[in-house]
Amino acid sequence: MAQNQASTGLETPGRGLFAEISKNLRACMQCGTCTGSCGSASKMDYTPRQVWRMVQAGMKEEIFKSRTFWLCSSCYYCTLRCPRGLPLTDTMAALKRVATAEGYFSDRKSPVFYKAFLDNVRKYGRVRETEMMTRYFLAVKNPAVPLSFVPLGLKLMAKGKMDVRISGFGGSGKLDRLYRKVMELEAAK
Amino acid sequence: MKYFYYPGCSLEHSAKEYDVSARALMRLLGHELIEVDDWTCCGASAADTTSRLLSIVLPARNLALAQKSGVRADMLVPCSSCYLNLRRADDLISRDGLTADLTNRVLKEEGLSYAGGIRVRHLLDVLANDIGAEAIAAGLKQSLSGLSVAPYYGCQALRPFSDFDDPEQPHSMDALIGAAGASVFDWSMAAKCCGAGLMTTKKELCLELVADILGAAKGADCIATVCPMCQMNLEISQKKISRMRGKALEIAIVYLPQLLGYSLGLPRDGLRLDLNLALTGSFKDLLADMSKQVAVPGR
Numbered sequence: 001m002a003q004n005q006a007s008t009g010l011e012t013p014g015r016g017l018f019a020e021i022s023k024n025l026r027a028c029m030q031c032g033t034c035t036g037s038c039g040s041a042s043k044m045d046y047t048p049r050q051v052w053r054m055v056q057a058g059m060k061e062e063i064f065k066s067r068t069f070w071l072c073s074s075c076y077y078c079t080l081r082c083p084r085g086l087p088l089t090d091t092m093a094a095l096k097r098v099a100t101a102e103g104y105f106s107d108r109k110s111p112v113f114y115k116a117f118l119d120n121v122r123k124y125g126r127v128r129e130t131e132m133m134t135r136y137f138l139a140v141k142n143p144a145v146p147l148s149f150v151p152l153g154l155k156l157m158a159k160g161k162m163d164v165r166i167s168g169f170g171g172s173g174k175l176d177r178l179y180r181k182v183m184e185l186e187a188a189k
Numbered sequence: 190m191k192y193f194y195y196p197g198c199s200l201e202h203s204a205k206e207y208d209v210s211a212r213a214l215m216r217l218l219g220h221e222l223i224e225v226d227d228w229t230c231c232g233a234s235a236a237d238t239t240s241r242l243l244s245i246v247l248p249a250r251n252l253a254l255a256q257k258s259g260v261r262a263d264m265l266v267p268c269s270s271c272y273l274n275l276r277r278a279d280d281l282i283s284r285d286g287l288t289a290d291l292t293n294r295v296l297k298e299e300g301l302s303y304a305g306g307i308r309v310r311h312l313l314d315v316l317a318n319d320i321g322a323e324a325i326a327a328g329l330k331q332s333l334s335g336l337s338v339a340p341y342y343g344c345q346a347l348r349p350f351s352d353f354d355d356p357e358q359p360h361s362m363d364a365l366i367g368a369a370g371a372s373v374f375d376w377s378m379a380a381k382c383c384g385a386g387l388m389t390t391k392k393e394l395c396l397e398l399v400a401d402i403l404g405a406a407k408g409a410d411c412i413a414t415v416c417p418m419c420q421m422n423l424e425i426s427q428k429k430i431s432r433m434r435g436k437a438l439e440i441a442i443v444y445l446p447q448l449l450g451y452s453l454g455l456p457r458d459g460l461r462l463d464l465n466l467a468l469t470g471s472f473k474d475l476l477a478d479m480s481k482q483v484a485v486p487g488r
Contacts, residue, residue: 076348
């Protein structure tokens, strides 16, 4: 098993998190093995190696304007191969968390989708795709987005492979208590 | 043997055939699956983008439910993303006191707790190591002889937790495919990422990654998967990708338990091949031809 996953589930949410990320990357020696191993690198505006350097240099604005970390597909190749054993994939996720918490969105689609997903899970416990996607489409406010999913929706529908249940807005949720406690504990830190 | 079973959200709907075939195969091989009662979503790749703690609490809730049942068994997970999340939650809670404490303070809201210690296993791990190729060979009813299968592992079954296979050059499917009578297609994309986690938000990138995988599988009769995310991502855009790359890249995509189940003679309703989104005509013909031949001589 790789030893270089994040060592803990704890972190300081909000502003302190960027400092923590920066500390985690102190040992990066800019070898570029991460970039060479990244399937998404060709679509990124900065390569992973460049982003680590930018984190070290505290170039927060530039990092969060870039789309690099939103393109991380969590394949863990960089983490596996990093000669310094740094938790690189987890760091990409941490950058997503900072961006979400502080409202830095170069592209609204990703944070809006993740929010729709987690709200859906909070409400029902399990994902109900149709309602989740409907909420996502309403929130993303771009008619081209739902249209691009019509072919897939039809294919799944034809096979009876879609949960088509949709209920009203509001109401209490299956996992409310857990979500509320997570927020409470994170706010207390 | 007895296993806890965590199907995960995809297997309820979009990957029904994976759920059906995995359960039927395990039953046929004499193993019992105990579905985690009242299980909920593992957080997929969404929770980690919002809250680290939530990304541990969501999978931990399911481990806590299993522990509460009093049964002692490994947790069998067919989806690679669920597997990673449950596996990581157990790992962090088992070796980090602060994470365990914080997670349990949240779980207490539902009267639950998790002490760590349930072994989280990917379905492929159980098939390759607990069941093994010998059991498949011994139960063979319909050899898949003549079928060339490209084994596709994707990412999260192999990384970051390399519990049961090499994370870059995996081979755990080889012997199983061989035992079913098929041949293993030798290719370089078995452990590469298909970008399924970005299917909704970064489609353009996803199409490129899938195109490379489909292109490399040229010459195989089908790709075998062990994850509902990979499966759907490889299935849904084949026509578009073929147009994009200017060549025919359509190929059948099947779940490994469907293939193994077929070779062991599982009936149609245990395979649900009718639900797959990308079964090519030539693949169906191959299966039809096989079933016309006498099964396995001498058994």
